[in-house]
Amino acid sequence: MNLTEIKKSLERQFAREFSQGSVRNIVFWYDEEGVFAGDIDNLELEGVKIIKLYDNNMFAAKLYIEETDTAGNLLVYSPLPRPANKENWLTDTIKYSQTFSADETSLNMLNFKIDSSLRHVVARYKLFFRSSERRKRFEGYQLAPYTEAKIDLGVLSTLSKLPAPNLDHVVRTLLIELAEGETTIYDSIVKLGNIDALWTLIQRAYGYGFAEQSLEKLAIMLLVTHLSHSVNGNLPKEWQTYVSSNSNCFVFVDNFMKNTQVWNAYNKLAGFVADKLNLIERIRKWNIDDIIDCDTFEEFDHSIISRICANISLQAGEYERYRMVIRSRRNRRFYRQFETEYDTLLYACEFLELSLKHAGLPGLTMAKLFKNYIKTYYRLDGSYRHFLLSYDKLAEQDRFMPLFEKVENSYTNWYLNELSMKWCAFLDDETTWQVSGVTSQQGFYEKYVRRFVSNNERLVVIISDGLRYESAVELNAMLNGEQKGTSKLDAILGVIPSYTALGMASLLPHKSIAVTDKADIVIDGISTKGTENREKILKLVKEESVAITYENFMSLTKRQLTEKFSGVKLIYIYHNTIDARGDNAATEHEVFEATEKCFRELAGLVRALRNNISAINILITADHGYIYRRTLLAERDKTPKEDAIGIESKRRFILTKADADIQGTQVFSLNYLTKDKTDIRAIIPRVTNCYKVQGSGSCYVHGGTSLQEVVIPVIKFKSDKNLRRSMSAKKVSLSLTNLSRKITSVITHLTFFQNEPVGEKLLPLRVTAYFADEVGNRISNENIIIAESTSGNPAERTYKEKFTLKDMAYDKAKEYYLILKDEDKLVNREYARIPFVIDLVFGGSIQF
Structure with missing residues (x-):
């Protein structure tokens, strides 16, 4: 140690406050080997006089200190060992003075103001304190007043390069190294720290009881202990020796596994331990109920997914049970990793359960079948859409192939076929295209638009x-949930053939619709093809009208929108995302993905209309629906076109004036569209068949009479500008029902209540819940509560959660807090902060 460091240390010592009754500082420095005897004369300390002490001047020095200079700061330096008290004239003086030593341990104790009783602790860290960088980090922890455990923890935290001293984080860092096959930090603890001190702290904090200082055994103990809290079956006998009764093990793993900053690191560690346990083999011996709550290892998710997939593929039933299992996994750690797999299973279960419930597809009349479709049957189309949407996202589809084949076969060969057969049978008895009590698409303007005009x-x-229609149900719910307004859904009967040109024309104001010999759709002598012509037709009923495409509307700035739509009363906006993708052989399999995009675009369009041009009343509808199935049509399901001469010919219809009797078809006159009689007829294949035509693409089709094609949605959205603010969508609320705010056990159960059922304007709430101390340090595991029940039964809106506290010292005079955080918010996430008193009857013995 050089003289500069000596000077700094002495200056700090002389800068200390005077002891009680003192007016100065006196420091004795016995340099027993005389290392600094030649340098002492060069030492300059401001405001301090240096006295040199030898064997022959002790009495003179005492007189000088006690009689001559009684007010000044003094450094008494001796290049000799300190004499025994009985032989030392200055023993009494030393008792009320300070001592200084230039050995490393003494200087370190002096620099950090560590009590002399801890000298043996500081002495074992000589190498550690030789680095200025390490000393700086250690000092920044502000550990005073020091204890042996605090010093040990400070050294370990410094070597782990932590921003704050924390044993959990030290252990976490070492376990991450273990999983990655590294030993850098552990080696530095062996070299610069004290490995025995580390394992002493680990034993006290987590109940580690093995004689061997093994990170591998520690990792196994921590994760097996965590697993023991959730597995319903018995752990293997050879694992039970690794189960610790210390609650810190469970809390440590829970906080580690749910920390997004070390997400991948936990995956590696869990994988490492799973391999050591040969977990894959052991899981096979548990049934699904044993592992339904297990969250420690991703192997449990693999097993649950495989079992559900196999069982429902083999028609095991129990669909509602499996749906409950899948829903219960959503608040588990690995759910996000397997969300696509779980969604695929969830929608498969939903579809198959609906298939059983509506096996007969009842509907005694045409009107009743139409009503049943808009009430319940549409859900089969929706669950099939969601199933395929998830299935297409799977990274590995092979193990889901039997399930895909089961759902596809049921949807195509049972649902589509049976429903269309029933519907076609009713059409055989009808003389015109209409459904009693249902508005036809060509009546759209009269029913929904005229009164505004x-x-x-x-x-x-x-x-x-x-x-x-099935997609519009979902969009309607989105608008109710996200937009500031109210949204309601109607259904009307689409035109046939159910294709774009005729569907678009039917939505315009008209007295009659004519179809020319060239298949042009005309209203009042104006072709309905193209946005410009449609605007001309709108202006016949309202001069202040505009027709515009979605792309053109969204490309305008707010100023341009204001200028273009100022004074405009009737606006038709044409949007094409679903049909553009589906009606193309190269992209028809992306139609369900396009539907998701459609939802986002239409929701954004409604917001833009509301915010940029102050639109209050908005209608959303369609020109036609469609049939989609993943498997290609078999030859037996394709209808020969014969030699029918048509003015328009597609896969699902032929428009013709000719008399044609094609087997397997139904013929409809277009007289229902116009007051003027027409000899044009639509010839449509029965059920869901298509005509044989050249070219690829027959999975996505429309133009026929199936309910999927002709049930047309009408969403009526009204902005909240003229509505009460209370009509805006908000999340349900969650309350803690436990009356006591005192915890007396390391493990405690709390009950939460979802105050309102999820509904039209009440959205689900997802919160994380955990306990923390006054400064925000987590002291328990974390639970995820998903309040999404739609039930009116209070018992079904109750959530009971288990909390495990860290085994540490708690002050019953202080407040601790149950923290609830809204998972969906980016800022101001804290939903509730509920104070608690913690007064443990047992436990709480660990202190640092």
């Missing part, structure tokens, strides 16, 4: 090409 109120009509 007559009252000179602004109305926006959005027509989304190919938006099916």
